[in-house]
Amino acid sequence: MAARRVEERYRSNAPVTTVRPLHHSFLPGSQATNLAKRDRKRNEFRQFFMKTGIIGQASGSAYLEMANTKIICGIYGPRQIPKMEFSEKAKLQCDFKFATFAESRRERRKYTADKEEKEFSMLMVQALESSLILEKYPKSVIDCYVIVLENDGGALNGAITCASMALANAGIEMYDLVAAASIGLNPLNGEILLDPTEAEEIEYKKGGKKGGGVVTIGFMPGMNEITQIWQSGQIPQEKWLL
Amino acid sequence: MFKISESEREYLVGGILQNVRNDGRANLDFRSIVVKTGVLTQTHGSARVQLANTDVLVGIKLETGEPEAQAPHHGRIHVSVECCPSASPEFEGRGGESLNNELTLVIERIIKDTSSFDLSKFSIIPGKLVWIIYIDAMVLDSGGNLFDAISLGTRAALHNTMVPHVDVNIEAEEFTVSDDPESFTRIDVSDIPISVTFCKIGSGYVVDASIEEESCMSVRTTVGVNKKGNICTLQKGGHGSIDPTTMYQMIASAKKIGMRLIEGLDKTLHTESNDLQSKKNIGFFIDQ
Amino acid sequence: MESFRKIYSSEFHKKFLAHNVRPDGRSLDDARNTKISVNSFGSSNGSAFVRIGNTHGSQKLGGGGGDGTSVTCAIVAEVGPPTDATPNGQIIVNVEMTPICSSRFRTGKPTEEAQALGHWLNELVRSPHHLSLEDMKVKMTRHEAVEDDEEEDSLPGMVWYLYADVYCINHDGSIGDAALIALFSAIQNVRLPQLVVTKENQMIAMPIDASSGRINILHHLVPTTFAIIDEQVLVDPSAEEEELSSGLLTIVTRSDGSLVTIRKSGGTSLDDEKLKQCMKTAAERCKTVEKEIKSQR
Numbered sequence: 171m172a173a174r175r176v177e178e179r180y181r182s183n184a185p186v187t188t189v190r191p192l193h194h195s196f197l198p199g200s201q202a203t204n205l206a207k208r209d210r211k212r213n214e215f216r217q218f219f220m221k222t223g224i225i226g227q228a229s230g231s232a233y234l235e236m237a238n239t240k241i242i243c244g245i246y247g248p249r250q251i252p253k254m255e256f257s258e259k260a261k262l263q264c265d266f267k268f269a270t271f272a273e274s275r276r277e278r279r280k281y282t283a284d285k286e287e288k289e290f291s292m293l294m295v296q297a298l299e300s301s302l303i304l305e306k307y308p309k310s311v312i313d314c315y316v317i318v319l320e321n322d323g324g325a326l327n328g329a330i331t332c333a334s335m336a337l338a339n340a341g342i343e344m345y346d347l348v349a350a351a352s353i354g355l356n357p358l359n360g361e362i363l364l365d366p367t368e369a370e371e372i373e374y375k376k377g378g379k380k381g382g383g384v385v386t387i388g389f390m391p392g393m394n395e396i397t398q399i400w401q402s403g404q405i406p407q408e409k410w411l412l
Numbered sequence: 413m414f415k416i417s418e419s420e421r422e423y424l425v426g427g428i429l430q431n432v433r434n435d436g437r438a439n440l441d442f443r444s445i446v447v448k449t450g451v452l453t454q455t456h457g458s459a460r461v462q463l464a465n466t467d468v469l470v471g472i473k474l475e476t477g478e479p480e481a482q483a484p485h486h487g488r489i490h491v492s493v494e495c496c497p498s499a500s501p502e503f504e505g506r507g508g509e510s511l512n513n514e515l516t517l518v519i520e521r522i523i524k525d526t527s528s529f530d531l532s533k534f535s536i537i538p539g540k541l542v543w544i545i546y547i548d549a550m551v552l553d554s555g556g557n558l559f560d561a562i563s564l565g566t567r568a569a570l571h572n573t574m575v576p577h578v579d580v581n582i583e584a585e586e587f588t589v590s591d592d593p594e595s596f597t598r599i600d601v602s603d604i605p606i607s608v609t610f611c612k613i614g615s616g617y618v619v620d621a622s623i624e625e626e627s628c629m630s631v632r633t634t635v636g637v638n639k640k641g642n643i644c645t646l647q648k649g650g651h652g653s654i655d656p657t658t659m660y661q662m663i664a665s666a667k668k669i670g671m672r673l674i675e676g677l678d679k680t681l682h683t684e685s686n687d688l689q690s691k692k693n694i695g696f697f698i699d700q
Numbered sequence: 701m702e703s704f705r706k707i708y709s710s711e712f713h714k715k716f717l718a719h720n721v722r723p724d725g726r727s728l729d730d731a732r733n734t735k736i737s738v739n740s741f742g743s744s745n746g747s748a749f750v751r752i753g754n755t756h757g758s759q760k761l762g763g764g765g766g767d768g769t770s771v772t773c774a775i776v777a778e779v780g781p782p783t784d785a786t787p788n789g790q791i792i793v794n795v796e797m798t799p800i801c802s803s804r805f806r807t808g809k810p811t812e813e814a815q816a817l818g819h820w821l822n823e824l825v826r827s828p829h830h831l832s833l834e835d836m837k838v839k840m841t842r843h844e845a846v847e848d849d850e851e852e853d854s855l856p857g858m859v860w861y862l863y864a865d866v867y868c869i870n871h872d873g874s875i876g877d878a879a880l881i882a883l884f885s886a887i888q889n890v891r892l893p894q895l896v897v898t899k900e901n902q903m904i905a906m907p908i909d910a911s912s913g914r915i916n917i918l919h920h921l922v923p924t925t926f927a928i929i930d931e932q933v934l935v936d937p938s939a940e941e942e943e944l945s946s947g948l949l950t951i952v953t954r955s956d957g958s959l960v961t962i963r964k965s966g967g968t969s970l971d972d973e974k975l976k977q978c979m980k981t982a983a984e985r986c987k988t989v990e991k992e993i994k995s996q997r
Contacts (some may be wrong), residue, residue: 180810181794182822184861188780191895191905192481197843198898225870226754226767227802227939238742242869244800265799265807270865271774274743276482278776278863281796283807289517292510300653315800315807317867319772320741377525381642395653399633401646402521404528404605407667410643410660484900539900 181281193275195369208370212363215351220332222339230340234332236365238322243332245340248310260307264294264314266329272321275368290326297330297350297388297398303343312342323367327352327386330398346390348397355405357382362409375403421628425614433618433625440665442620447564447677449572449684457573457599461565463620465555470565472573473546476536476589487534487542491520493562495551503554514649515549518559518607519566521645522636523547528603528644536578536587543575556623559634563607564677571601571681605638606673607645608666612654617662619669633662637670710944717932724753724938731924731936731985732768734881738889738996740772745862746890747774748996750882752874752936769939770869773882775862775890779838779903782859788833789859791887793821795866795879802871802939817876820963821866821883824921824952830960831887832916836860839913843898860892862915873938874925876950876963881922885993890915920993921960922986923952926978928968935981951982955990 210216216237225231228244235241248260266287268279283291294316302312314337316329327350334348354366360380363370374382383403389396416424424434431439443464452458457472480488493515495503503511523529534543547569549562574596580587590596611621611629618625626632630652636644643663648654705712705723716723726732732753741747753768775791782789795818799805810818825831838858864886866879892913893905927937927945934941942948947966954960959979964970970978 180815182792182818184778184780184790184792184863185783185786186780186861188778188861189481189903190776190778191893191903194904194907196482196902197896197904225800226872227870228800240741242800246799246803249803267798269774269867270863271741271744271747271776278778281794281810285513285517288510288513292514296648296651299651313799315798317798317800317869319774319867320743322743375525383525383644385646390653393653395655396648396659397653399646399648399654399659401643402525404525404638404642404644406640406642407663410663481902484902539902 190277195275208363208367212361215365216367220335222335228336228340230336230338230342232332232336232339234328234335236322236324236328237367238320239324239328240319241316241325241328241332242319243314243316243329243336245312245314245333245336245342247312247340248307248342249313250309251311254309254311256309258308259304260302260310260312262295262299262302262304262312262314264291264298264316264333266290266294266316266318268318268321268325272318272325273368275372290329293326293398293400294330294333298333298337298348300395300397301334301344301346301348301390302337303345306343312337312340321368323369323371324352324365324386326350326400327388330386330388346392348388348390350386350388350398352384352386354384355380355382355403355409360409377404381405381409416624416627420624424625424628425616428613428616428618431616433622435622439616439618440669442669442673443622445564445673445676447568447680447684449568449681456575457569457571459565459568459572461561461568463555463557463561464622465553466551466557466561467553467555468549468551468558468561468565470547470549470562470569472569473548474573474575475544475546476541476578476587477544479535479539479542483531484539485535486531488544489520489524489529489531489547490544491516491523491547491549493519493549493551495554495558499551500554503551515558515562518634518636518645518647519547519549519562522563522605522607523566525605525644528605528638530600533600534575537580537582537585540585541587554623556626557609557620559607559609560620563605563636564673567601567604567606567674567677568681570599570604572685573599575599602678603638603640605636605642605644606670606677607634607636608670608673609634610662610666612650612652612658617658619665633659635663635666635670637666637674639671639674641667641671643667709940713929713941713944717929722934722941728932729935729981731981734989734992736881736885736992736996738885741774744774745777745892746886746888747772748882748885748889750878750885752878753872753938767870767872769872769874769878771866771875771878771882772869773864773866773879773886775864775886777890777892778861778863779858779895780861781856786859786861789836789861790833791822791825791831791862791864793825793864793866793883794818795821795868797868797871797875801868804871817879818866820876821879824880824961825864825883825887830917830919830921830954832918834916836892836913836915838892838895840895840897840903843896843904862887862890871939873927873940873942874936877923877925877936880952881989881993884917884920885996887915888917888920888993888997919954919956920990921952921954922982922989922993923950924978924982924985925950926981928966928970933970933974933978935985949978951979953979953982953986955986957983957986 219235230245330350381404388398446462455471577590577595612631632649797814952960
């Protein structure tokens with residue numbers, strides 16, 4: 171509660187407490203229809219749009235769109251920050267943030283980072299750090315800012331891919347690009363599906379008899395190394411060995 | 413930050429290649445685990461887990477409250493993990509904050525999964541009143557492998573939890589929480605997973621790493637496993653990368669180790685709850 | 701050349717300004733192109749993305765500015781009881797100058813610049829002369845038809861509170877212009893859904909259809925920012941020019957040609973003649989930008 175008050179002090183607020191009406195997919199009895207909506211094959215990605223160099227002020231930037239998911243990333247650095255401890259290699263700092271309006275199926279996000287966003291920031295650092303040659307930039311910091319303007323599933327994997335592109339756009343030396351993707355396990359029929367949407371993610375995480383969940387993997391294709399793996403929900407071990 | 417010297421590190425890495433660790437364990441051996449339940453009298457359920465130096469205390473507190481708008485028929489869970497700054501200098505300041513956050517979210521993800529924990533049983537008046545379960549874990553001392561200790565502690569504490577009986581008058585929308593210590597129900601914990609954490613050190617990997625081993629790991633993988641051997645959560649930590657084959661091996665061994673751990677834990681909890689009636693503990697710091 | 705520009709920024713610009721031209725090729729009273737795209741974010745009730753300058757989206761390597769300002773604004777509608785001060789609900793504007801848009805910003809509490817801009821936008825948008833919130837009553841029905849008529853009446857009268865969040869994506873000067881244009885374009889495209897209330901008193905927003913409410917905009921507001929560098933006045937300055945200027949002037953005009961507000965910062969004075977000239981330029985720009993906003997409905 172205290173955190174909420176600090177954030178409110180610097181921002182305009184409504185005079186009363188307000189609630190956001192729920193998305194229409196919360197109408198009773200719509201789980202089956204939510205899952206049946208998929209209009210592409212199970213191993214098919216949504217349409218991509220990628221572009222680098224869209225933020226003129228930043229040293230590197232990228233924009234990624236996966237159907238409705240829209241992610242923007244800006245890199246500032248390598249730069250020095252005052253009062254920093256001496257270090258032989260650069261420090262990568264990621265800041266992951268959902269825009270307040272990014273998701274339609276939950277209440278508005280706060281302006282300051284919540285638990286999930288802090289975790290995603292950390293997961294991003296772990297995913298990207300091993301791809302960069304940080305020893306080339308001693309005494310400096312590379313700042314990586316990500317804003318998810320709209321989340322329709324795959325925010326974390328999109329952010330990792332987008333940030334890796336932006337880092338390359340900034341000319342930061344790296345071993346390999348990190349590409350990330352997510353898969354979901356459908357709880358109703360045990361099918362594995364590529365690149366789930368937000369509605370699918372929510373239903374998969376609810377789970378069922380056959381498990382159900384979402385896995386995000388960050389991968390360096392040239393090096394054949396996994397840089398990040400993250401699972402939410404339940405997946406039988408046999409599925410892992412497919 | 414806990415640091416060891418370069419030669420110590422080499423010795424440790426060399427040992428792991430030979431499947432022998434500093435304390436004599438093989439790479440996939442756990443240390444002996446001490447679990448005690450019902451250690452805090454003011455909570456609805458509690459447990460203390462010791463893994464060599466690692467010492468974790470988990471308390472469960474129940475309160476009544478309104479459900480979340482998205483899930484009107486389900487109880488709510490709040491998880492909070494806190495590392496005592498007195499236990500280790502790395503728990504202080506921002507480093508401690510991000511560690512607390514990471515631990516909290518891993519535990520939350522393990523518990524909140526619907527197939528492991530049926531929250532619909534915690535609804536009192538549908539759409540109006542539910543139980544809110546507060547899970548508070550405190551790390552008293554750190555000797556490595558906090559993830560597994562906390563997840564074991566959480567499962568044990570939930571097993572120990574006594575949910576008071578509630579009398580509901582649906583018409584008048586009134587309710588009274590029974591204060592009779594004899595009238596309560598237990599929580600079914602059989603599907604709640606525990607975590608098994610691997611650390612990749614050099615080219616090998618170990619389970620249940622000590623603090624020395626953690627200081628030279630490149631990748632940490634936390635795998636949640638339930639009684640059936642399903643993989644319930646997966647999270648990579650640390651700053652290195654890992655090749656897919658090792659990943660699969662880790663998941664396969666996690667399943668084996670995890671199922672064995674749950675079996676052992678269940679047996680202990682069973683005997684503990686049978687003993688509970690006859691034994692009363694005073695002062696949880698005193699071991700028997 | 702680039703290093704001369706970075707190190708002797710002031711000299712670099714003065715060499716251009718002496719010939720009444722700016723480094724990006726514009727003359728002093730030439731505003732950059734404005735491009736608006738609306739409803740890009742399906743997760744909100746109405747949204748707009750505004751880009752001033754570099755509307756072709758061409759790339760520039762190495763960074764350092766001169767790339768055009770981009771701002772996005774999205775509106776989320778929430779429901780709450782009316783108060784005496786807000787009988788028809790309210791629009792609440794917040795400006796986020798995230799660290800992504802310029803190296804000047806850091807994460808944490810909003811800068812004074814962002815707070816001041818947010819306050820200014822709130823004032824403009826809450827004035828009853830430009831927007832009418834009369835139609836903002838929430839339309840609610842029960843999910844399952846109830847026989848009792850009394851039950852139907854028990855639904856409380858609620859109003860909409862619209863949270864408009866302006867995110868600055870790229871800060872290349874005249875951010876206030878972009879923010880206000882984005883805000884009005886977003887408000888113009890807000891669709892307010894019908895609500896149904898379930899047995900558990902959940903409020904559920906129905907999909908948008910023809911009957912969904914809109915907000916009535918009486919007048920579009922179009923701002924134009926000027927930078928004062930020495931004795932010269934530059935229309936629609938870039939970030940570099942703003943940095944060099946001794947004062948900024950923002951004139952907001954309305955679609956019918958009347959003046960809404962003037963905001964001036966910095967200590968320098970501006971004579972009558974120049975101010976009149978500025979107002980004329982602002983009125984002209986208002987027409988082109990308004991056409992662009994209205995075409996995006």
